[in-house]
Amino acid sequence: MRRFKTFFFSLVCCVSAFFSISFLFLILSVIVIKGGSAIHWEFLTQPSRSIGQEGGITYQILGTLLLIFGAGLISLPVALGAVIYETEYLKPPFQKAANILIFSLNGVPTILFGLVGFLIFGLYLRWGISWASGCVILGVMILPTLVISIKEGIQTIPLIYREAALALGMTKAQVIRKVVIPQSFHGWVTGLLLGLGRAAGETAAILFTATAFSGVTLPQSFIEPVSTLQTHLFVLSQEGVGSVSLTHAWGTALVLLFNLSSLAVRFKLTWEGER
Amino acid sequence: MKAVFQLKNLSLFYGKTPVLEGVNLSIYEKRVLCVIGPSGAGKSSFLRTLNRMNDLIPSFRLSGSVLFEDHEIYKNGMEVSQVRRRVGMVFQKPCMFPTSILENLLFGIKRLERKGKRELLETAEETLREVSLWDHVKDRLHKPAGTLSQGQQQRLAIGRALTMDPSVLLLDEPTASLDIHSAEAIEKLVKGLKDKMTVVLVTHKLEQVERTGDDFIVIDNGKIREAGSTRELIKETNKEKKVGIPHWRRFTEINLLGMIVDQRGIIGKEVP
Numbered sequence: 001m002r003r004f005k006t007f008f009f010s011l012v013c014c015v016s017a018f019f020s021i022s023f024l025f026l027i028l029s030v031i032v033i034k035g036g037s038a039i040h041w042e043f044l045t046q047p048s049r050s051i052g053q054e055g056g057i058t059y060q061i062l063g064t065l066l067l068i069f070g071a072g073l074i075s076l077p078v079a080l081g082a083v084i085y086e087t088e089y090l091k092p093p094f095q096k097a098a099n100i101l102i103f104s105l106n107g108v109p110t111i112l113f114g115l116v117g118f119l120i121f122g123l124y125l126r127w128g129i130s131w132a133s134g135c136v137i138l139g140v141m142i143l144p145t146l147v148i149s150i151k152e153g154i155q156t157i158p159l160i161y162r163e164a165a166l167a168l169g170m171t172k173a174q175v176i177r178k179v180v181i182p183q184s185f186h187g188w189v190t191g192l193l194l195g196l197g198r199a200a201g202e203t204a205a206i207l208f209t210a211t212a213f214s215g216v217t218l219p220q221s222f223i224e225p226v227s228t229l230q231t232h233l234f235v236l237s238q239e240g241v242g243s244v245s246l247t248h249a250w251g252t253a254l255v256l257l258f259n260l261s262s263l264a265v266r267f268k269l270t271w272e273g274e275r
Numbered sequence: 276m277k278a279v280f281q282l283k284n285l286s287l288f289y290g291k292t293p294v295l296e297g298v299n300l301s302i303y304e305k306r307v308l309c310v311i312g313p314s315g316a317g318k319s320s321f322l323r324t325l326n327r328m329n330d331l332i333p334s335f336r337l338s339g340s341v342l343f344e345d346h347e348i349y350k351n352g353m354e355v356s357q358v359r360r361r362v363g364m365v366f367q368k369p370c371m372f373p374t375s376i377l378e379n380l381l382f383g384i385k386r387l388e389r390k391g392k393r394e395l396l397e398t399a400e401e402t403l404r405e406v407s408l409w410d411h412v413k414d415r416l417h418k419p420a421g422t423l424s425q426g427q428q429q430r431l432a433i434g435r436a437l438t439m440d441p442s443v444l445l446l447d448e449p450t451a452s453l454d455i456h457s458a459e460a461i462e463k464l465v466k467g468l469k470d471k472m473t474v475v476l477v478t479h480k481l482e483q484v485e486r487t488g489d490d491f492i493v494i495d496n497g498k499i500r501e502a503g504s505t506r507e508l509i510k511e512t513n514k515e516k517k518v519g520i521p522h523w524r525r526f527t528e529i530n531l532l533g534m535i536v537d538q539r540g541i542i543g544k545e546v547p
Binding site for chain 1: 328356363387
């Protein structure tokens with residue numbers, strides 16, 4: 001009976017593992033088969049024309065990059081500051097409260113970020129549908145991911161490092177600058193890559209706040225919209241006419257997936273480097 | 276003899292639990308004071324009181340006074356970092372930052388003092404010679420400090436504390452995790468240091484007290500049980516060897532010396 005239980009248990013585990021891996025391959029192969037034919041040099045280097053039926057996705061690639069780097073640039077210093085304040089200066093009961101608040105932020109549906117962001121940045125601050133709004137909204141959205149990862153990085157710094165630095169006569173601020181921030185480097189690189197990955201895949205939060213579909217090039221100022229891979233894919237797959245549009249949609253998906261998985265692989269490498 | 280530290284009626288608590296009570300003690304300039312006692316007796320808490328490292332523990336409380344060079348270090352407004360610069364500390368396990376040997380050595384001085392690159396390198400060489408590491412590491416100063424042996428790492432940690440030019444050096448069981456040869460090297464180093472500074476050494480080994488210490492105190496169960504000069508101790512130990520009482524027992528069960536150094540620095544007969 002025990003043997004049977006062991007066998008049954010390992011069988012269930014095996015099926016689960018197979019299912020999760022095969023699903024990944026299924027997605028990959030569908031996208032490669034459907035979108036592979038769209039990928040050529042012009043597709044990557046030319047702007048989109050005729051509502052996505054002709055041309056390529058240059059500005060969508062650049063737009064996605066602009067948005068996620070803007071988001072990272074906003075989110076990283078805020079997250080670092082928040083974590084340092086929380087771990088180094090807040091007393092334990094307040095730390096717990098801050099933790100709960102940050103985790104709640106992580107649970108907010110992304111469409112709400114988009115709606116509230118549109119209300120605040122688009123309407124009240126009159127930034128309209130703009131690159132800047134998108135960056136700030138995505139920056140806030142990925143904040144919990146960064147905070148959790150940086151905090152983990154800081155909490156795993158051996159206590160002895162702080163003690164050794166303090167014993168040499170460093171002040172608390174010097175210990176933070178010279179020990180805590182450099183020693184948690186892996187934590188914040190990991191957090192940043194994870195966060196950027198999340199931002200790059202996000203559609204709902206930026207659909208009404210930062211992106212436009214056609215006729216968009218690189219933004220000339222902070223309050224101009226960008227075009228991104230994910231929203232391009234969204235619009236093409238919903239409203240695209242003709243088979244070329246659909247092939248382009250799949251091609252866009254392939255590029256997006258390539259971007260995201262390269263982020264994920266980099267994350268994995270960083271994570272392993274940390275061990 | 277001038278006292279660098281004067282502890283008056285000092286009691287330490289973690290929350291409401293007393294760790295050490297009623298300590299009256301003077302620690303003298305350019306001497307090695309050994310602190311001995313069983314595990315959990317309060318030796319490390321005592322040591323960490325002298326450079327305010329206990330401040331890191333939220334529940335830590337203290338009553339009485341700790342005068343360092345005639346200044347109360349626990350008074351409000353005292354610059355703790357300045358106290359720690361003057362009272363260096365080395366821990367039981369050598370703490371190496373994940374960087375090079377040179378960077379580890381200069382970790383404090385580079386960040387806390389404005390010195391040029393050349394001056395820093397001179398300090399590095401001088402200090403590494405002092406801790407007898409120069410010949411071992413002069414060709415690999417930029418190699419990771421983790422490549423050194425434990426004993427060498429501990430000497431490097433002592434060197435790092437010495438670069439700050441402290442007037443007191445606190446050593447918390449610095450040889451506990453080392454082999455005999457490395458421990459000997461550290462003992463030799465400690466003996467050499469007392470020409471320049473006061474050393475307070477926490478140790479488990481009575482032999483180490485005999486070899487390196489000028490004075491000693493025995494802390495047991497939250498109190499200083501004995502105090503005296505090491506010379507006296509050696510005499511007593513020799514006497515004991517004849518009667519065959521093991522070294523350690525005398526400190527936990529038998530109060531043979533019954534001496535205490537009082538705040539005026541006079542060796543007395545009574546244990547408070």
